[in-house]
Amino acid sequence: MGGNIVGGDTVTATRSGNVYSATIPAFAYGTAVSFHFRATDGVGNSGNSAVMSYTVQDGTAPIISSISTSPSAPHYESATTVTASVTDTHSSISSVTLYYSTNGGSSYTAVGMSYAGGSSYKGVIPAVTYGITVRYYIRAVDALNNVRVSSTTSFFVDDFSGPAISGLSNSVPGSSTRVYATVVDGGSGVESVVLTYYYIWNGDQVLGTPVTMGDSNNDNVYQGTISGIPVGAVVYYTITATDFEGNSNSASGSFSR
Numbered sequence: 373m374g375g376n377i378v379g380g381d382t383v384t385a386t387r388s389g390n391v392y393s394a395t396i397p398a399f400a401y402g403t404a405v406s407f408h409f410r411a412t413d414g415v416g417n418s419g420n421s422a423v424m425s426y427t428v429q430d431g432t433a434p435i436i437s438s439i440s441t442s443p444s445a446p447h448y449e450s451a452t453t454v455t456a457s458v459t460d461t462h463s464s465i466s467s468v469t470l471y472y473s474t475n476g477g478s479s480y481t482a483v484g485m486s487y488a489g490g491s492s493y494k495g496v497i498p499a500v501t502y503g504i505t506v507r508y509y510i511r512a513v514d515a516l517n518n519v520r521v522s523s524t525t526s527f528f529v530d531d532f533s534g535p536a537i538s539g540l541s542n543s544v545p546g547s548s549t550r551v552y553a554t555v556v557d558g559g560s561g562v563e564s565v566v567l568t569y570y571y572i573w574n575g576d577q578v579l580g581t582p583v584t585m586g587d588s589n590n591d592n593v594y595q596g597t598i599s600g601i602p603v604g605a606v607v608y609y610t611i612t613a614t615d616f617e618g619n620s621n622s623a624s625g626s627f628s629r
Contacts, residue, residue, distance in 0.1 A: 385409065401462035403428045430462035433520035434512040441527055448502035448529050448559050456510050456522070457491040463515040470495035472508040477524070485510070502559035504529045531559030534621035535613035539593070545607075545629040548599045553585070553611045553623065555594050560616035562587075567596040569609035578605075585611065601629050 385392040392409070399405055406425040412418040438457040446452040458468050468485040485495035500506055509524040535557035543550040555565050565585040571578050585596035594611075601607055606628045614620040 399428045401428055401430045430460075430514065430516045430518060432460070432462060433518040434458050434460040434465055434514050436510050436512050436520055436522045439510065439522060439525065445532070446500075446506070446527050446529050447532050449499060449533065451499050452497045452506070452527070453494055454485075454497060454508060454510070455488070455492060455494050456485070458493050458510075458512045459491045460514045460518075463518075466513045466515050466517070468493040468495075468510065468512045470497070470508060470510055472497050472506055474500055474504050474506055476505070477507050480507075500529045502529055502531045531557075531615060531617045532619060533559070534619040535562050535565075535615050537611055537613055537621055537623040540611065540623055540625040542625070542627050545601070545627050547601060548597055549601060549607070549627065549629070550595050550597050551585075551609060551611070551625070552593055552595045553613075554592050555587075555611075555613045556592050557613070557615045560619075563614050563616045565594045565596075565611060565613045567598070567609055567611050569598055569607055571601055571605040571607040573602050573605040603629055605629050 383394045383396065385394040394409075396405060396407060404425060404427050406423055408423045409421040410418055436456055436458055438455075440455050442453045442455065443450065454470055456468070458465055470483045470485050471480040472483065473480045483495045483497065485493040488494045497506060497508065505526050505528050507524055507526045510522040512520045535555050537553055537555050539552065539554035541552045551567055553565070555562055567583040567585050569580040571580065580598060583596040583598065585594040587594050598607060598609070606626060608624070608626045610622050610624045612620055612622045
């Protein structure tokens, strides 16, 4: 017995009892295939079955590759763009969705990824608090509802900027003068604030001893005292704030006694 592919080849059927089967080779997605069986007996008489047909469907899910983040080392003050290449050999891409979690994978938030040209899709994870590990994966669906889910990966939200320093001021200058500054760090936190200074007096430059500033009221206002300043001196000072990731910023001011 043979199986005849209309407009194509003939394949020989195999027998199991009174049941015959034949394998039609693979065809491209969308191909309309028609076939029938022809049976021949021992004296050469033959007969054909009814012609049947089918259309080759797409049973293959999209391919997700080349996943990357920008910036490559995400910062707590910035959103993170996730980019991936999504392709489908046979049908078109219906949707690409980015899922991310900020609670260890207990729950995920869905973000639609937009087409960015070629095979590229992009989705944005909004800014996340410093110290959080963000887990994420991508789900792609083609036009025939075949689904591919990428493996879950993650990134750590880091702190790359030093504390912000503002509001420099000082008490009424005297032999001891207090210097104030507001210091804030929304990431890893303020580790230290140091006041360095020198003063000019009678044409000489005198270097002072560095002063560690403190926030005694826990209101982000740091203060330090400069002592031993002679009358008529001009004091130039710099405040340097460092966070727990080692990032630092400085701000300078001056006053006259």
